Amino acid sequence: MHETIRPKTGILDIALYQGGKAAIAGRSDAVKLSSNENPFGPGERAVEAYRRAGHSLHRYPSSNHASLRAALGDVHALDPDRIICGAGSDEIIAFLCQAYATRGDEVLFSEHGFLMYRISALAAGATPIAAPERERTTSVDALIAAMTERTRLVFVANPNNPTGTMLPASEITRLADALPAQAILVLDGAYAEYVDGYDGGAALVDGRHNVVMTRTFSKLYGLGGLRVGWGYGPRHVIEVLNRVRGPFNLSTPQLEVAEAALGDHEHHERSLRENARMRTWLVQALRDLGLGCDRSFANFVLARFDTEAEAEACNAHLLSEGLIVRQVGSYGLPEALRITVGDEPACRRVVHAIAQFRGQR
Numbered sequence: 001m002h003e004t005i006r007p008k009t010g011i012l013d014i015a016l017y018q019g020g021k022a023a024i025a026g027r028s029d030a031v032k033l034s035s036n037e038n039p040f041g042p043g044e045r046a047v048e049a050y051r052r053a054g055h056s057l058h059r060y061p062s063s064n065h066a067s068l069r070a071a072l073g074d075v076h077a078l079d080p081d082r083i084i085c086g087a088g089s090d091e092i093i094a095f096l097c098q099a100y101a102t103r104g105d106e107v108l109f110s111e112h113g114f115l116m117y118r119i120s121a122l123a124a125g126a127t128p129i130a131a132p133e134r135e136r137t138t139s140v141d142a143l144i145a146a147m148t149e150r151t152r153l154v155f156v157a158n159p160n161n162p163t164g165t166m167l168p169a170s171e172i173t174r175l176a177d178a179l180p181a182q183a184i185l186v187l188d189g190a191y192a193e194y195v196d197g198y199d200g201g202a203a204l205v206d207g208r209h210n211v212v213m214t215r216t217f218s219k220l221y222g223l224g225g226l227r228v229g230w231g232y233g234p235r236h237v238i239e240v241l242n243r244v245r246g247p248f249n250l251s252t253p254q255l256e257v258a259e260a261a262l263g264d265h266e267h268h269e270r271s272l273r274e275n276a277r278m279r280t281w282l283v284q285a286l287r288d289l290g291l292g293c294d295r296s297f298a299n300f301v302l303a304r305f306d307t308e309a310e311a312e313a314c315n316a317h318l319l320s321e322g323l324i325v326r327q328v329g330s331y332g333l334p335e336a337l338r339i340t341v342g343d344e345p346a347c348r349r350v351v352h353a354i355a356q357f358r359g360q361r
């Protein structure tokens with residue numbers, strides 16, 4: 001830290017975000033199951049659009065994202081005027097904190113909630129508040145108990161990362177009903193596509209003036225490297241967020257590739273089908289090995305060991321076998337490993353390696 005030139009309050013409290021490990025030195029056959037990426041990669045349509053977009057890189061991109069918003073509106077039956085696009089949903093989360101929370105304000109989320117809520121709250125100078133969970137599931141009662149006259153934002157990922165658990169619509173509605181007058185509920189739907197028939201909270205947004213939904217192209221669409229996410233909210237909120245959004249926050253390739261990916265139903269269906277099949281298999285295999293593993297509603301599972309030391313030792317063994325999963329100590333779950341549902345060979349390799357590890361003890 002410099003003696004005289006110092007950042008705003010809160011900035012130095014931010015722990016640098018550690019992404020999922022991406023490689024193992026000296027191993028070219030490593031399998032990455034640490035960032036909830038789609039094991040099948042992006043769809044063909046997205047890859048083609050990315051190639052095409054190269055020819056127009058001299059042009060500035062659209063600043064109002066009208067074409068992508070119209071396509072999103074079509075696919076999800078939403079009003080495009082109430083959609084905002086960002087560089088990942090991370091940027092929408094940052095806009096919300098930047099626009100609605102400042103020093104003295106509180107940003108509320110749950111104990112094992114997504115790390116970006118804390119980071120964005122601190123970056124805005126606000127105070128992050130974590131409410132306890134029950135059995136690795138968001139507790140609406142605990143969130144309500146933690147609400148104060150300073151609460152400005154309440155973030156809930158549904159399904160949640162890294163637990164994979166989910167709250168029913170009735171619980172989300174109960175939470176929305178309990179919001180203090182000055183607060184916004186943000187429903188993070190990064191994994192909503194994986195839940196059959198779930199709208200990510202869109203209907204609740206429509207019925208309220210204080211609920212926002214965020215979504216992403218990073219998970220089901222297989223475009224984490226592209227950085228495109230979006231938010232849907234009441235008109236007054238979207239108008240505010242557009243004021244803090246840079247006019248060219250998304251590049252032409254981002255806009256065009258995301259739009260192309262939206263229509264690639266074959267890619268979505270294959271990804272969803274395989275994820276559901278291998279997730280069921282993985283959860284059962286982990287339970288058969290004696291590990292704790294909750295039902296997951298997303299594209300990853302959380303494997304719970306007896307102790308932090310055991311989780312660490314297993315992680316080391318997996319790395320030695322060329323398998324990269326995620327330690328989630330920073331999420332308050334040091335005895336657990338989060339494993340992205342990979343393709344069948346990857347899932348079999350992980351289970352085989354964990355069985356080896358358990359057998360050696």
Ligand SMILES: *Cc1c(COP(=O)(O)O)cnc(C)c1O
Pocket residue numbers: 036087088089090091114157160161188190215216217218219224227228229
């Ligand atoms: C992956 C993830 C996101 C998406 O982040 P992007 O910035 O859109 O890549 C948002 N919320 C949660 C809970 C996630 O796990």
